[in-house]
Amino acid sequence: MPRKRSSSHVSKAGAKGKKLSAGAWVAIATTVMVICGSLAAYGVTQDLYGNLNQENIDTDAFGDRPSKVEGALNILIVGSDIRDGENSEYGSEEGERPDTLAIAHVSPDQKSATLVNLPRDSIVQMPECPPTDDRPGQDAHEAMIGEAMNSGGMQCLWKTVEQLTEIHIDHFVKVDFVGFKDMVDAIGGIPVCVPEPIDDPDAGHLKLEAGEQTLDGEEALGYVRSRKGQGDGSDLSRIDRQQEFMGAMLKKVMSSEVLARPTSLYDFLGSVTEHVTTDDELNVDSMADIAIAMREVELNDVNFVTVPNGQHPADPNRITWTEPDATELFNAVAADEGIDGGDDSEGGEDDSDSGGGSSEAPSVEPGEVSVEIINATDIQGLANEVSTGLTSEGFQVLGTGNPEGDVPQQTTVYYGAGNKAHAEAVADVAANATTEEHPALADNVQLVLSNDWNGFGDGGGGGGDAADVDSTSAADAKVECE
Structure with a gap:
């Protein structure tokens, strides 16, 4: 002792x-x-x-x-x-x-x-x-x-x-x-x-x-x-x-x-x-x-x-x-496990329209995705916080706003025809987002934050990594301006 x-x-x-x-x-x-x-x-x-x-x-x-x-x-x-x-x-x-x-x-x-x-x-x-x-x-x-x-x-x-x-x-x-x-x-x-x-x-x-x-x-x-x-x-x-x-x-x-x-x-x-x-x-x-x-x-x-x-x-x-x-x-x-997301585990196939639990990597790069963020929660400033997070991941955030009309009970990424992969790319970086097609949307997708919003990191492409969080390394430190 x-x-x-x-x-x-x-x-x-x-x-x-x-x-x-x-x-x-x-x-x-x-x-x-x-x-x-x-x-x-x-x-x-x-x-x-x-x-x-x-x-x-x-x-x-x-x-x-x-x-x-x-x-x-x-x-x-x-x-x-x-x-x-x-x-x-x-x-x-x-x-x-x-x-x-x-x-x-x-x-x-x-x-x-x-x-x-x-x-x-x-x-x-x-x-x-x-x-x-x-x-x-x-x-x-x-x-x-x-x-x-x-x-x-x-x-x-x-x-x-x-x-x-x-x-x-x-x-x-x-x-x-x-x-x-x-x-x-x-x-x-x-x-x-x-x-x-x-x-x-x-x-x-x-x-x-x-x-x-x-x-x-x-x-x-x-x-x-x-x-x-x-x-x-x-x-x-x-x-x-x-x-x-x-x-x-x-x-x-x-x-x-x-x-x-x-x-x-x-x-x-x-x-x-x-x-x-x-x-x-x-x-x-x-x-x-x-x-x-x-x-x-x-x-x-x-x-x-x-x-x-x-x-x-x-x-x-x-x-x-x-x-x-x-x-x-x-x-x-x-437990002294890896926390940099380096060891991706394989998840089972899922034919549902849910992006948060997808085990496949998105077929588009974040820079190709334009997203609008709608805050349907009571948390003031949440859309701006999520905007910062998505921007840091490389997504193009068009703007933020408040909902009009009915809102989904679950955080949802809406997309227009042909843009399902764009929506899934957004859903994959969220902990619990699903995706749904909406005929009113064209090139951009729309992320509607509902009361179940649970942040980033759990639904990324890692699928089962116990600590799939955003990280930077000492080698990435910018000492010179681009």
């Missing part, structure tokens, strides 16, 4: 008398951002490990925990919004919450790593957490997921994420604003493609021209935290941008420009450790285990996904996780 640990004590990591390879440090350092692995030739002395802040977490107090898959690692990644000390220049905010929250899943068997983002605007069922020396604790209730950290610290946040996802969390890594900024500066900035000019006074007065840019630490921090100045201003849009940036950072860290220069590598790793807090079980040996687990993982095997979600019915500014898609994703991570 693991030893019990108090959750209230934070200390500097003590010296273990061992050296950690550069590859192991690169692996754990970029775990803060994503997770990467490479065994390099340079030894990194113990003083870097001694810079780490470490916190005791009493996982025995959680009660029954999810089972652990031997060999696989799940690391809770937290970007802290704490505003004290050096971080006070980024505004005043009482308490501490996760500005970014994700589970990094490292799979030696799959030779891959996946970062599953949990949007901070998610409304979830919170467990009871006892008070600590400096936190009030909380009763079981419904709230935004980040409230757990403010109520009960990392102990409560770890418990909350583990109980919500049923994923066994092995370690946590937390980095603050200054740590992130210093990491970027230590490797000479990160190249990105900025699609549109940015002027966001709420993100450190961030001002950037459109085009290819190399962001320094201060600019990078504003870029990944900005909401109102970019995209649609949502947390989901910000997550997409953060995933893109993480991929670009991984490319830079893994480049010979950084790995082949001991001073750059040492500066980078030093900036990581100085502003990072981990659990006290994340020691030199476990860091080396991460590096070993990641040594065969390439950039295109490091994937980013966001838990399937939709607008919360009671608050358009909040998020609810879409079921059963979210549970299927979590189950796949917990």
Whole structure:
């Protein structure tokens, strides 16, 4: 049985008398951002490990925990919004919450790593957490997921994420604003493609021209935290941008420009450790285990996904996780199964007119399909959300609107004569859509969202993949504008 640990004590990591390879440090350092692995030739002395802040977490107090898959690692990644000390220049905010929250899943068997983002605007069922020396604790209730950290610290946040996802969390890594900024500066900035000019006074007065840019630490921090100045201003849009940036950072860290220069590598790793807090079980040996687990993982095997979600019915500014898609994703991570949709299973033949369960790939490309989206639900803004999803899949969205007359009980893609394949292409990316011919339609198809709408990802061409979700890889990060 693991030893019990108090959750209230934070200390500097003590010296273990061992050296950690550069590859192991690169692996754990970029775990803060994503997770990467490479065994390099340079030894990194113990003083870097001694810079780490470490916190005791009493996982025995959680009660029954999810089972652990031997060999696989799940690391809770937290970007802290704490505003004290050096971080006070980024505004005043009482308490501490996760500005970014994700589970990094490292799979030696799959030779891959996946970062599953949990949007901070998610409304979830919170467990009871006892008070600590400096936190009030909380009763079981419904709230935004980040409230757990403010109520009960990392102990409560770890418990909350583990109980919500049923994923066994092995370690946590937390980095603050200054740590992130210093990491970027230590490797000479990160190249990105900025699609549109940015002027966001709420993100450190961030001002950037459109085009290819190399962001320094201060600019990078504003870029990944900005909401109102970019995209649609949502947390989901910000997550997409953060995933893109993480991929670009991984490319830079893994480049010979950084790995082949001991001073750059040492500066980078030093900036990581100085502003990072981990659990006290994340020691030199476990860091080396991460590096070993990641040594065969390439950039295109490091994937980013966001838990399937939709607008919360009671608050358009909040998020609810879409079921059963979210549970299927979590189950796949917990069982160390592939979650990138790579292994398609064969489904039985189905002669019905249903697109959502089709096991055949669509005969037309998404770019050939023009679709209009009609929102027949009571969820405000759902058509725009679905429009964003379909556009990201490559479909041509003509517009959105409200229904006129009767609406179907089931989400339906209507099509005109000769365009059944176009309708099926749309239905195949939805969890539960059917298709139906309608004589009034010509070249375009019409997606009518009914109250049974259950998001994307479950009805794609995979047919039986336990976690058929949209993902991007680190190799796909755009550092140059097309």
